[in-house]
Amino acid sequence: MKTNSLLRWSISLALFGGALVPALASAQTASTTTVAHPKLEARMAARALATSTAATKAIANAQAKADQEITRRIASLNDLNTRVQAMQKVTDAFKQSLSTNVQAQIAGLTALKAKIDADTDVATLKTDIKAIADSYRVYLLVLPQSRIAAAADRVVTIAGMMTTLGAKLQTRIAAAQGAGTDVTALTAALNDVTSKLTDAVAQAQKAVSTTAPLTPDNGDKTKAAANTASLKAAKGDIQTATKDLQAARKDVQTILAGLKKLPKATGSATSTAPTSAPASL
Amino acid sequence: MSSAVKWVIALLVVVAAVWLLWYSGWVKLPLGQSTDQSAAINQAATSTANATPQAAPTNGMSAQNDASDAGLAQDAAAIDAQAQGLSSDASNIDASLNDKPVTQAY
Incomplete structure (x- = not known):
């Protein structure tokens, strides 16, 4: 009897314990899982926020760089357009053609800047920033091409002014010669002025004829190299023209100094207008 | 009536x-002038003016027929001013040939 009771108690106890242990174990597992999830979720949320902030910052940085480049180019193109409008020796049609080209560049860049500033996703922004690089190929040609044309225009303008001055100097030299003064040196200097001015104008025209037909390379490296070579050659022509003008100016100074040493003539000096037509590009 | x-x-x-x-x-009325007469006078005046054109000096130059010391000095100064402008043009050519774009982020 006691054994049966004992046995009965043992079995009951085993059954109870068998049910209790898993329940206790399950309860412990449940409590540990509930404690681990909030930390993980917080960590994941923080990581997502950091990634989003970094992406936003990267987009803003890219937009700022793009704006900087576009603003820089627009400023130099506006300056160029002002210079083009001040050109004196080219035809109005040529001036208008240059100006239209420059204005088109400015309009395109302005629209691109607005688009970039409104971009909110990286893919679109990348595409638009690539467009800056593509348009740079045109800018890289239009800017020096127009600057060379403006410089050539200035050379021809100065040559025209010095031709007018030369005619007046001729009048003064002739008057001095008529008064019996030896004007050999002055005449030689004036002849050199004429020679230098002729070459200066020729160099300026050569610079323009070399660069005017050039077209954008659109990424073609061979063409890009050829364009650069032509532009540099034209720059060399402008430098030669500048040296000619400087030499002519020195001759003018020699003549003016020589005239100052002559005895003063009575009455006002007048000259006739130069008979040769002013040079143009 | x-x-x-x-x-x-x-x-x-x-x-x-x-x-x-x-x-x-x-x-033709004796009082005042007809429009035709006015036109003829104006035309004659214009023709006379055009017979001896005086081109206006440009770029700071003196009058085209002024070969006095003052006129020559003015012309030389005007030329020197343009030479300064040419120096600026040459610098701009150099800058345009050596242009470097701002490095883009993407």
């Missing part, structure tokens, strides 16, 4: 006719 009224109407018609003849140039 009374005769006075008829006279007035007739007078108005005559005045109108004379005015039309004057306006069309058929009649």
